[in-house]
Amino acid sequence: MTPVKQKPAARFEKINMPPDTFRELGHALVEQIAGLFERLPTAPVTTAAQDETIRAMLQALSPASDNGQDAGALLEKTTRLLFDHSLFNGHPKFWGYITSSPTPMGILADMLAAAVNPNVGAYVLSPVATEIEKQTIDWIGRFMGYPAGGGLLVSGGNMANYVGFLAALRAATGADIRKSGLRNFTPNLVLYCSAETHTWVQKAADLYGLGTDSIRWIGTDAQKRMSPVLLEEKILADKTAGNRPFLVVGTAGSVSTGAVDPLDALAALCEKYGVWFHIDGAYGGFAGALPELKTQFAGLEKADSLAVDPHKWLYAPLEAGCALVKNPRHLTDAFSYHPLYYNFEQTRLNFVDYGPQNSRGFRALKVWLSAQHLGMEGHRQLIREDIALARYAADILRAETDLAVFSSGLSITTFRYVPPDLSAHVGEPETEARLNQLNQAILNQMEAGGAFFMSNAVLDGVFVLRMCIVNFRTQAAHIEAIPEYIRMIGADLYAKMLE
């Protein structure tokens, strides 16, 4: 008896939007986005409602339904929701953390990348995209004068640093450890970084099973740069104690103040003691492309691995981080496996062998298009302008008697408000506590208010307001408006504190 062939019913076609509908909805969406660009310079930085209000709005907008909704209406109300209740890091007065304004080119690139949707894990799945990512890696290396033998795009600075960290670890332990695991490894592996290092290093030590006790936090000079003298002392002490130094992390542009470690001196110590040199340039690495900063970044080219963040100073929309290595073998040694179900030719570049991801999106496209659109000189110019604006801010703030500047490095300036009647008591513990409290209150009010957006740093116990300009829309006039605004909310909050 032949089995009855059950012909499947017609597909659920709603998912497969007709091209004409796509055209219509896409044009409408692009129209909305262009309108946002037009409004941004005069709109508030944020119009975000209270958390509960947002949750209530979402409840009302998209109740879980069985039958779905009309695509056009859905896109329209979602666009409105996002445009009316977001924090805009593309706003000219957004200077919080290190989050850049996204390039319009990058926004279009992400759409194009999604449309083609190559899986950039394997060459066979993404021939053009793989070559474009490779070119992007080369471009990024050349831009900074880093001799990259290989590298890959990842989601951000943390991931890029994890890639460098594991490459260092595998280079130190050898390949066998991939099978037997670190539990059988002696001696104790230890790593070094400045006290200013971003918190990714703790996550990495933790994730890879070394534990955060393996981190040696090295003291810094007055400019918050790692002291090579203290570093060497600690390496020697560890060797004497029978520990195995395997990694020095230099920071090129610290998150708090934009400090750049003495990379050349760190590289020399790494060479001397046979230790892997990794540089975290997530924020500042790209500033190494400026000829006028060559001295400050000398030694960057000596790193075994380097992490940078195209979604910071190359203005790519989130997400785009990048890990570079001198020798790509260190990546394959750390990440490559060849299961039977991969029909990937090993003579071709398969990015799956270079990092932790399997399926990989086409992150490179936005970086690659921007690189070509603006050119190296365009990108250098944008970084240069941000640095000049941050210095201008420091100059403007220094001229005010009730504003005190604490640091100015790369495109980061830190300062605090000091009410006139407290200025004679600065440094006294009670006044310092009060100033910390006041400046924290200023920051909170600023973040909620929508006129400016900054974040903070704590420098030797002092709470300071911190502005980091990675923003192509910022102009001198936006900077000039800071003192009056800070004085206005500062004086008001101080008066309330005295009540």
Ligand SMILES: *Cc1c(COP(=O)(O)O)cnc(C)c1O
């Ligand atoms: C931003 C930053 C990171 C983390 O990068 P993400 O892209 O946020 O993951 C790490 N180190 C430094 C110095 C950074 O500025």
